[in-house]
Amino acid sequence: MKTFSIKLLLLLLIFNLTSCKKENSTSSLSEYKYADLTQTINCSTLDSKLLNEALYTFENDIANFYDNKQKNVIRAYNVFTRKAASNNKPVLQEFVSEHSVNVAKALNETGIFYNNGLNYNHDIIKCIGENMSASGLETTFNALISTNSMGKELFQPALTGKASSMGKDKYLGLYVALEYFYSEVNKIDFSQMDFEKRDAELAKKTKTTNPVKKIQSKSATNPNVDFNKRPRK
Numbered sequence: 580m581k582t583f584s585i586k587l588l589l590l591l592l593i594f595n596l597t598s599c600k601k602e603n604s605t606s607s608l609s610e611y612k613y614a615d616l617t618q619t620i621n622c623s624t625l626d627s628k629l630l631n632e633a634l635y636t637f638e639n640d641i642a643n644f645y646d647n648k649q650k651n652v653i654r655a656y657n658v659f660t661r662k663a664a665s666n667n668k669p670v671l672q673e674f675v676s677e678h679s680v681n682v683a684k685a686l687n688e689t690g691i692f693y694n695n696g697l698n699y700n701h702d703i704i705k706c707i708g709e710n711m712s713a714s715g716l717e718t719t720f721n722a723l724i725s726t727n728s729m730g731k732e733l734f735q736p737a738l739t740g741k742a743s744s745m746g747k748d749k750y751l752g753l754y755v756a757l758e759y760f761y762s763e764v765n766k767i768d769f770s771q772m773d774f775e776k777r778d779a780e781l782a783k784k785t786k787t788t789n790p791v792k793k794i795q796s797k798s799a800t801n802p803n804v805d806f807n808k809r810p811r812k
Contacts, residue, residue, distance in 0.1 A: 607684070607685050607688055608629060608632065608681060608682060609681075610681070611632050612632070612635075612636070612678060613631065613632055613636065613639075614631075614632070616631075616635055618631045619631065619634070619749040620749060620753055621710075622702065624706075625689070625702055625703055625706060629682070629685055629689070630703070630753060633753070633757070633761065634749060634752055634753045634756055636676065636679050636682050637679065637756035637760050637761070638652050638655070638752065638756075639676070640674055640675060640676050640760075641655040641658075641659045641674075643674065644673070645658040645659060646658075647785055653742050653743050653745070653746035654742070656742040656745040656746055656752070657742035659759070660738055663759040664738070664739070671760075671763055671767060672767065672769075672772070672777075673781070674781070675764055675767075676774065677769075677772075677774040679760075679761075679764060680764060682761070683761045683764040683765050686757070686761055686765075689701075691703055691757060691761075692761075692762050692765060695765070695766055696731070696762055697731075697758050697762055699724065699727075699729045699730075703753075704724060704729070705724075706750075707720070707750045707751075707753060707754050708720055708721045708724055710750040711748060711750045711751050711754075712748050712750070712751075713741065713745075713751045714744075715737070716737055716741065716748075719737045720734060720737075720754075731759075738755070
């Protein structure tokens with residue numbers, strides 16, 4: 580009877596450990612909006628599906644906010660990273676989507692972040708370093724990692740003027756998303772944010788500040804103004 584009890588206890592212990600392992604390897608993210616797009620990030624020991632979702636969500640957010648009309652991702656990278664490196668930091672509450680907040684929470688559960696910043700000892704950093712293709716940047720990145728010197732401030736100068744590389748090299752883009760976007764999103768309490776209301780107000784503001792509409796408005800209030808007429812000298 581005693582032997583049977585011990586065997587039963589061991590079986591229950593093995594079952595619990597297996598269940599925990601499965602739970603930890605599964606993302607808590609309930610919705611994937613970009614699963615049908617090309618999965619450019621492939622890290623064998625990590626949840627690549629979640630990482631691809633993180634990249635596409637980030638690019639969508641910055642493109643919608645910084646280049647509302649053209650949705651040019653490279654242009655959005657340029658503005659976002661320039662602001663992130665300056666004292667005029669991006670106000671994430673103005674444009675972060677609710678989906679990004681959920682992605683940030685799922686990423687946080689994987690241990691990618693540590694002490695409110697990117698965990699440079701995480702496997703994601705190794706994966707990014709091994710797959711980054713941006714000329715020159717991958718050398719600097721891996722050199723900083725290998726010497727345990729990696730830090731936002733040290734790698735930041737190398738990113739200056741490299742928006743095109745960020746848009747093309749998806750591993751570099753993922754680093755930017757994790758370092759400058761999701762790590763900051765996790766520091767903000769969005770529990771009281773009404774995303775629909777904010778987006779509606781932003782759309783209204785964008786519409787009313789359209790330069791073409793401003794000219795039309797001035798012309799309507801002063802019908803004598805002819806914008807095609809040269810002023811007298």
